[in-house]
Amino acid sequence: MFELDLGTVNWARAQFTLTAMYHWLFVPITLGLSFLCAFYESIYVRTGKEEWKRLTKFWMTLFGINFAIGVATGIILEFEFGTNWSNYSWMVGDIFGAPLAIEGIFAFFIEATFFAVMFFGWERTSKGFHLFSTWMVAIGSNLSALWILIANGWMQYPVGMAFNPDNARFEMQNIWEVLLSPVAVAKFTHTTSSSFVVGSLFVIAVSSYYLLKGRHVDMAKKSIIVATVFGLLSSLFTAFTGDESAYANAYTQPMKLAAYEGLYTGSKGAGIVALGVLTSGKKIGDGQDPFTFEISIPKGLSLLAKRELNGFVPGIEDLVYGNKAEGIMPVSEKMARGKAAITDLAAYKAAGKAGDEQAKTAAIQRFKANQQYLGFGYLNKPEEVVPPVASTYYSFHFMVYVGTFVILLLALFLRTAFTNKLAESPWLLRFGVASFFLAYLASELGWVVAEVGRQPWAIQDMLPVKMAATNIGAGHVQATFFIFFVLFAVLLLAEIKIMQKQIKIGPEGA
Amino acid sequence: MILPIFNIGILGSRRVEVAMISPNFMRFYHLYRDGFQQMTIGRTLWKIIFIKLFFMFFVLKLFFFPNFLSTQFSTEQQRADHVLMQLTGSAGNK
Numbered sequence: 001m002f003e004l005d006l007g008t009v010n011w012a013r014a015q016f017t018l019t020a021m022y023h024w025l026f027v028p029i030t031l032g033l034s035f036l037c038a039f040y041e042s043i044y045v046r047t048g049k050e051e052w053k054r055l056t057k058f059w060m061t062l063f064g065i066n067f068a069i070g071v072a073t074g075i076i077l078e079f080e081f082g083t084n085w086s087n088y089s090w091m092v093g094d095i096f097g098a099p100l101a102i103e104g105i106f107a108f109f110i111e112a113t114f115f116a117v118m119f120f121g122w123e124r125t126s127k128g129f130h131l132f133s134t135w136m137v138a139i140g141s142n143l144s145a146l147w148i149l150i151a152n153g154w155m156q157y158p159v160g161m162a163f164n165p166d167n168a169r170f171e172m173q174n175i176w177e178v179l180l181s182p183v184a185v186a187k188f189t190h191t192t193s194s195s196f197v198v199g200s201l202f203v204i205a206v207s208s209y210y211l212l213k214g215r216h217v218d219m220a221k222k223s224i225i226v227a228t229v230f231g232l233l234s235s236l237f238t239a240f241t242g243d244e245s246a247y248a249n250a251y252t253q254p255m256k257l258a259a260y261e262g263l264y265t266g267s268k269g270a271g272i273v274a275l276g277v278l279t280s281g282k283k284i285g286d287g288q289d290p291f292t293f294e295i296s297i298p299k300g301l302s303l304l305a306k307r308e309l310n311g312f313v314p315g316i317e318d319l320v321y322g323n324k325a326e327g328i329m330p331v332s333e334k335m336a337r338g339k340a341a342i343t344d345l346a347a348y349k350a351a352g353k354a355g356d357e358q359a360k361t362a363a364i365q366r367f368k369a370n371q372q373y374l375g376f377g378y379l380n381k382p383e384e385v386v387p388p389v390a391s392t393y394y395s396f397h398f399m400v401y402v403g404t405f406v407i408l409l410l411a412l413f414l415r416t417a418f419t420n421k422l423a424e425s426p427w428l429l430r431f432g433v434a435s436f437f438l439a440y441l442a443s444e445l446g447w448v449v450a451e452v453g454r455q456p457w458a459i460q461d462m463l464p465v466k467m468a469a470t471n472i473g474a475g476h477v478q479a480t481f482f483i484f485f486v487l488f489a490v491l492l493l494a495e496i497k498i499m500q501k502q503i504k505i506g507p508e509g510a
Numbered sequence: 511m512i513l514p515i516f517n518i519g520i521l522g523s524r525r526v527e528v529a530m531i532s533p534n535f536m537r538f539y540h541l542y543r544d545g546f547q548q549m550t551i552g553r554t555l556w557k558i559i560f561i562k563l564f565f566m567f568f569v570l571k572l573f574f575f576p577n578f579l580s581t582q583f584s585t586e587q588q589r590a591d592h593v594l595m596q597l598t599g600s601a602g603n604k
Binding site: 061064065068069071072075076079080082083086087089090091116117119120121124165166167168169342345346349467470471472476479480483487491494498502 | 537538540541542544545548551552554555556558559562563565566570571574575576577578579580586587589590593594596597598599
């Protein structure tokens with residue numbers, strides 16, 4: 001009864017995915033490289049050595065290229081909200097308004113002032129003020145990311161709000177609950193620290209290329225040492241925040257956790273899959289083994305999710321069909337309550353129109369009793385709450401493998417750099433070039449885990465994606481999808497071409 | 511009302527000299543002016559930024575991405591009612 005044409009919804013989804021993933025090509029480098037520029041310039045100011053200034057200017061130029069091509073690509077997402085996701089956009093306006101407005105002000109303020117000083121002010125301002133500006137760009141860019149990540153965290157774990165049945169909006173009740181929710185904190189720290197790793201690997205990749213070619217050797221070595229220390233510390237912190245993120249998932253989005261661990265049947269003392277291949281065509285409740293091959297660490301998942309060796313971790317089937325012993329309500333029951341909430345919302349609205357205050361009060365009381373299940377009322381069958389398991393599982397595991405590999409690689413780079421043997425280790429330098437692309441892929445896949453893993457929800461448990469969309473024709477969304485595809489391809493080619501040219505020129509062109 | 515006025519150079523044969531504003535503002539202005547003049551790769555980047563912004567705001571936004579609720583309804587109450595209808599299914603099948 002409530003369903004939209006899935007063609008439109010899926011095209012809108014595809015368009016949003018394309019735009020978000022394209023936007024994310026630029027963000028990690030901006031977040032990571034901005035801090036590295038600040039580190040390099042700090043060393044220049046402290047030592048007064050011109051080679052550090054030259055080096056800083058070179059990395060700033062690459063930062064500028066990345067920033068210029070990527071700037072405003074995120075605004076397209078806001079266009080899409082208004083056109084393709086109007087129900088959602090309306091409903092979350094009160095929650096997202098403040099964070100996005102703060103982000104806009106931050107971005108404008110920083111771009112208009114400190115960026116100008118950072119790029120144009122080398123000879124016009126004091127060393128101290130220039131350094132301050134560079135640090136402000138780094139801090140500001142990262143704070144700018146904070147607000148959008150808080151908004152995303154709220155969608156994954158909607159707290160600090162109340163649904164207003166008069167205007168169909170989620171309204172902010174407690175901004176601190178929104179800002180400091182465990183999901184928002186984990187999301188911000190994990191996203192930014194992983195971006196620092198990507199930024200560091202960008203510097204290492206370009207510097208490794210120079211060392212392999214025997215060009216700008218001194219600059220490349222200096223760049224690598226700082227980037228390796230920053231990258232290694234960040235990658236260790238990324239592992240820590242990733243663990244915190246999984247722990248938060250266990251309580252706020254247990255279905256997502258079960259999906260990325262491929263856990264169909266819950267258990268106490270659940271093992272964590274270190275390596276495994278999912279059974280093709282596996283369906284919930286079909287009794288097939290979820291894995292054709294697996295190597296697990298006993299009790300690992302219980303330790304990760306519950307911080308105890310024998311804690312119960314629910315699987316997909318427990319979450320769908322319920323588990324009385326563990327107090328998990330079946331989705332069918334949540335759907336019944338959700339449908340009751342929808343009926344009561346309609347009754348509240350009808351009573352308001354009829355001017356029947358008594359009926360209105362009764363309807364809102366009934367609605368409030370079930371409103372936490374509102375989103376379930378739009379589902380057609382309980383199995384709809386299961387996200388695509390294979391893409392979530394493989395994305396998560398690839399991300400973890402790359403994260404572990406990067407920690408080892410950076411430790412090796414650090415050791416080799418400090419023993420001054422980088423130029424004699426071409427195999428390591430080749431790994432240095434390749435690892436940047438791996439880290440990029442892992443960073444994008446992190447978003448696949450976060451967003452695919454929370455399907456079917458636009459707002460966890462409150463609003464499924466199919467109800468968030470605008471009822472417009474699929475043809476319109478298809479057309480804009482392909483326009484974006486072409487636009488993004490052209491911009492990406494421009495970025496790669498300009499970046500390549502600048503890297504070939506080297507620090508002389510900075 | 512006090513307008514920010516500054517020296518804008520030579521206009522015809524007459525020097526257009528106007529009241530000074532704060533020296534800090536002028537330094538800021540010169541920072542931008544000289545910075546833009548001295549740019550090398552930056553000019554290409556600015557071209558890309560302007561073309562991109564023009565395409566985004568004057569083509570995409572204007573012709574392809576109207577705000578659905580703003581264009582279809584004129585008041586906040588109408589927009590709220592529309593979304594409520596979608597949520598409660600009163601609008602029937604979509």
